[in-house]
Amino acid sequence: MRVVNAEQMRQIEEKAIHHYGIPSLLLMENAAWAVVEEIRRCLPKNGNERVNGRKAVILVGKGNNGGDGLAVARHLVFQGMDVTVLLFAAPEDYKGDAAINLRLYQGTEGKLFVIKGEKQRRLTRLALAQAEVVVDALFGIGMRGALPGLIEEYVEEVNNAPGWVVSIDIPSGVEANTGKVYRTAVRAQATVTFGLPKWGLFLGEGPEYCGRVVVDPISIPESYLVDEGISTFVLMDNNVRGILPVRRLKGHKGTHGKGILVAGSKGMSGASVLAGRGALRSGIGLLQIVCPQGIAKEVDANVTEATVWAAPGDEVLNEEAWPVILRQAEKAQALAVGPGLAQNIDFVPVLEEILKNLSCPVLLDADALNLVALETSLLKLRNGRGPLILTPHPGEMARLCQCSVEEIESNRLDIAVSKAVEWEAVVVLKGSVTIIASPDGRAFFNPTGNPGLGTGGTGDVLTGSILAWLAQGVQALEAACLGVYLHGKAADELANEYGWSGFTASEVADQLPKVRRALELKG
Numbered sequence: 001m002r003v004v005n006a007e008q009m010r011q012i013e014e015k016a017i018h019h020y021g022i023p024s025l026l027l028m029e030n031a032a033w034a035v036v037e038e039i040r041r042c043l044p045k046n047g048n049e050r051v052n053g054r055k056a057v058i059l060v061g062k063g064n065n066g067g068d069g070l071a072v073a074r075h076l077v078f079q080g081m082d083v084t085v086l087l088f089a090a091p092e093d094y095k096g097d098a099a100i101n102l103r104l105y106q107g108t109e110g111k112l113f114v115i116k117g118e119k120q121r122r123l124t125r126l127a128l129a130q131a132e133v134v135v136d137a138l139f140g141i142g143m144r145g146a147l148p149g150l151i152e153e154y155v156e157e158v159n160n161a162p163g164w165v166v167s168i169d170i171p172s173g174v175e176a177n178t179g180k181v182y183r184t185a186v187r188a189q190a191t192v193t194f195g196l197p198k199w200g201l202f203l204g205e206g207p208e209y210c211g212r213v214v215v216d217p218i219s220i221p222e223s224y225l226v227d228e229g230i231s232t233f234v235l236m237d238n239n240v241r242g243i244l245p246v247r248r249l250k251g252h253k254g255t256h257g258k259g260i261l262v263a264g265s266k267g268m269s270g271a272s273v274l275a276g277r278g279a280l281r282s283g284i285g286l287l288q289i290v291c292p293q294g295i296a297k298e299v300d301a302n303v304t305e306a307t308v309w310a311a312p313g314d315e316v317l318n319e320e321a322w323p324v325i326l327r328q329a330e331k332a333q334a335l336a337v338g339p340g341l342a343q344n345i346d347f348v349p350v351l352e353e354i355l356k357n358l359s360c361p362v363l364l365d366a367d368a369l370n371l372v373a374l375e376t377s378l379l380k381l382r383n384g385r386g387p388l389i390l391t392p393h394p395g396e397m398a399r400l401c402q403c404s405v406e407e408i409e410s411n412r413l414d415i416a417v418s419k420a421v422e423w424e425a426v427v428v429l430k431g432s433v434t435i436i437a438s439p440d441g442r443a444f445f446n447p448t449g450n451p452g453l454g455t456g457g458t459g460d461v462l463t464g465s466i467l468a469w470l471a472q473g474v475q476a477l478e479a480a481c482l483g484v485y486l487h488g489k490a491a492d493e494l495a496n497e498y499g500w501s502g503f504t505a506s507e508v509a510d511q512l513p514k515v516r517r518a519l520e521l522k523g
Ligand SMILES: NC(=O)C1=CN([C@@H]2O[C@H](COP(=O)(O)OP(=O)(O)OC[C@H]3O[C@@H](n4cnc5c(N)ncnc54)[C@H](O)[C@@H]3O)[C@@H](O)[C@H]2O)[C@@H](O)CC1
Pocket: 010, 013, 014, 024, 027, 028, 029, 031, 061, 062, 063, 064, 065, 066, 067, 068, 138, 139, 140, 141, 142, 143, 144, 145, 146, 147, 148, 168, 169, 170, 194, 218
């Protein structure tokens, strides 16, 4: 599914309104109805009652997001709820569709209070304390910057209230294009977003505030929602399922792909083991690990199914590793280099040879990225030779871009895309929402995964897994998407059992076949 910024969403809505003559009031009504449906779905039943007699508070701003909220309020009153609207602007300031919906709501028996300042705080607190549902209709995609001071205080009240909170389109206080939260924002359990999801739900602090995201087309024509001009996407089961390579009955280890993993150093043999496990659990036909002599036995013993090639060098790989790699790489479909490598400057010439000489897809991770960061022009050596995939976390990306981690984090989408274009590489910028950027300018947000992945070795598993998909013939961009998506799903599967901590990188690897299978079966 495509993901848009505020301007793109407005263009789509404008097109629907002008080309098909769909009245904007109708879109607002559909938007409200989608929110009402979500409330009915999520509100726990009270006896036989879903909504009747139960209390709702709706915070309404002065724009069209507020207009949506007023339409929701009307429907909830009609369905028998005890509704209190808190209006954060004077009634005469409402314009257009929002003004119509204010008038319609005023014709119902719902309660309405105009919030003018501190005075209404006690009343609000009381209403929020009793409300089972709180609807956030303060600001939508029209908001920029920080919430006004007074509203911030009321938002804090919402965040301390016991009720179930649903945000309309985007949590108020989260910027639609950046996900930035200046001081505070509404913390929702669910966000019902219209047309297409907005960038801010995947960037900055947005993901922490939006809860579960529900997307409703609100009757905008499907053809507008798949506009070729929109180049940002969120990965979903149905697109990722289509990437999974199909196994032939007559397939064998030779046809399931051979991959080379160049990884490990003294004290970091675990990285080769974990990446190896990630590759094997993702179905690689033959895995060959190249590591320094000093750890070869250890790696061999721990990744029984792989062949291990010891390269000269007791503790770390150096320039003498190249002939060993070259010999293996001649028959390989993909190569990954970096996990646990250590930053040995003597290895840089090997990276040069890899980038210059190998036509199979090459993935650079961890210390391979740190070494390339010393001289990023090395990446130019790859030009046209074959696909290149980089899998930096924000720290590695900051080194590659010679800027701070904060600059990377506050500009993740732009940087990932511009660097993918500049380096002609698939850039997998890791994070709580990993972004996979393609050299053609497209970007994919990954919605799977959880904070349990924040533990040593999970990145190595990911590298191994992407290597395996590449070896099985999946194209570079798709292999990166598939690897990231399933890796996150594996962690989500573990989180069902353990919550967001305490599972390990090897367990993530071991879950990979199960989540891959589940995805196949869903199709
Ligand atoms: N355009 C359409 O056809 C549709 C729009 N819909 C709703 O309309 C919303 C967008 O409506 P609007 O464009 O009116 O925008 P908002 O409802 O987000 O409100 C914007 C208002 O807030 C002001 N503002 C912006 N930043 C501020 C800040 N930091 N502090 C104080 N005031 C600030 C703006 O000047 C503007 O008056 C969407 O999010 C969605 O909820 C839906 O009704 C569906 C149809």
